[in-house]
Amino acid sequence: MKLLSISIAAYNVEAYIEDTLKSIVEADCIDDIEILIVDDGSKDRTAEISKKYASLYPESIISISKENGGWGSTVNSSIVEASGKYYKLLDGDDRVITNNLREFIEKLRFCSDDMILTPYVKFYEGTDKSEEVELLKTKIDRSICIEDFEDYEDICMHGITIRTELLKKNWLGLREHCLYLDNVFVANCLLCANSIRYFDLAIYDYRIGRAGQSIDVNSYIKHFDDIEDASFDVLSLYENFEGKQKVKKMIAYRAKAILTTLHVIIYAMECNSSNKKRLIHIDDMVRMKYPEVYKLMQNRIVKTGRLFHYSLYPFICKMIHYKFKRDYR
Incomplete structure (x- = not known):
């Protein structure tokens, strides 16, 4: 073997x-x-x-x-x-x-x-x-x-x-x-x-740093639905797992990681009311169905959006757009 x-x-x-x-x-x-x-x-x-x-x-x-x-x-x-x-x-x-x-x-x-x-x-x-x-x-x-x-x-x-x-x-x-x-x-x-x-x-x-790489921000935006589907797959594994609580928490951290990416990418997309509603809908769903995962999401961008009930959505979008232009120019 x-x-x-x-x-x-x-x-x-x-x-x-x-x-x-x-x-x-x-x-x-x-x-x-x-x-x-x-x-x-x-x-x-x-x-x-x-x-x-x-x-x-x-x-x-x-x-x-x-x-x-x-x-x-x-x-x-x-x-x-x-x-x-x-x-x-x-x-x-x-x-x-x-x-x-x-x-x-x-x-x-x-x-x-x-x-x-x-x-x-x-x-x-x-x-x-x-x-x-x-x-x-x-x-x-x-x-x-x-x-x-x-x-x-x-x-x-x-x-x-x-x-x-x-x-x-x-x-x-x-x-x-x-x-x-x-x-x-x-x-x-x-x-x-x-x-x-x-x-x-x-x-x-x-x-x-390879052109066209899946972690490139443009690829993230292009394949946003894939990130969303993957996050739901992890949440499903978390929801349906009935074994050891420590393992369940480990899976919660994997859900936290991909959902945090999801938040950041929505801010990196076009700044409009439709994307803002999408962000709020996803976050409300996680808060109501998966409160442990919701609490784990302590990224500064996520926390800022929540703290001000997403009223700072346009400002955060500008900040993220500037960051990606600076980092990927």
């Missing part, structure tokens, strides 16, 4: 996918890794490059081509095919940190915990700038029961590796033709994990 299945969501990433794959195969531990490249109906050479690497490493790389179904569909497909001991996501324009991967694999060899958390690195396209992002405020060097885990506010997809068999058995699936489902994936993982271990070893190298 391979020790790690890496699922790569690949859509029109011909300029990046080779760099992504090299970052894995050059770590000198390819025999312990299964790479599942899921080409999501790309229109460029993504599938061709993927198949080339699959032919070079037939025991380790599987190239899957499918009709376009969105990011969630690539995850759904790879989970069905994954056979490694652990499972990790990687986007086709990102990389792993080659120098750390072999040590990570050796740690997995002797690990039996359900979920592994690691820091990750943000690197900025076209610059030499990078920064390591810690998931935990206090590092833990032992296995810990999820009920005893307190430091869960910043858990994200980039820092998660989960036991494959456990994920397969409990996988609820992600909606297709939808972006921004990473928090839904995280919530799915939290629902099934009983034990967590932290390795102070950054594995995921997350690219920031």
Whole structure:
């Protein structure tokens, strides 16, 4: 059995996918890794490059081509095919940190915990700038029961590796033709994990600043309905979960994260009465149906809008528009 299945969501990433794959195969531990490249109906050479690497490493790389179904569909497909001991996501324009991967694999060899958390690195396209992002405020060097885990506010997809068999058995699936489902994936993982271990070893190298990237503000606005759908998916998981209260609160934090993004993006959209009503409607719905999630939303922008009953909506819109123009010019 391979020790790690890496699922790569690949859509029109011909300029990046080779760099992504090299970052894995050059770590000198390819025999312990299964790479599942899921080409999501790309229109460029993504599938061709993927198949080339699959032919070079037939025991380790599987190239899957499918009709376009969105990011969630690539995850759904790879989970069905994954056979490694652990499972990790990687986007086709990102990389792993080659120098750390072999040590990570050796740690997995002797690990039996359900979920592994690691820091990750943000690197900025076209610059030499990078920064390591810690998931935990206090590092833990032992296995810990999820009920005893307190430091869960910043858990994200980039820092998660989960036991494959456990994920397969409990996988609820992600909606297709939808972006921004990473928090839904995280919530799915939290629902099934009983034990967590932290390795102070950054594995995921997350690219920031690529033109057309999903975290670009224009992409956020264009795909606002996807963010809204993803937030409702997390809220549904939260509402229907009847297990441990600590896990329920963890899912509440994932809902808080995506709903906060939702607020900010509405302010970044055209400033009009329709968008203002949309913002108030969503916030009222969360306040009435999910009061715990509502209280967790302590972002300064969210709090300011609520404090003044959204009378400052035009001012906050101008402030957000200025910020995005400054940051993305």
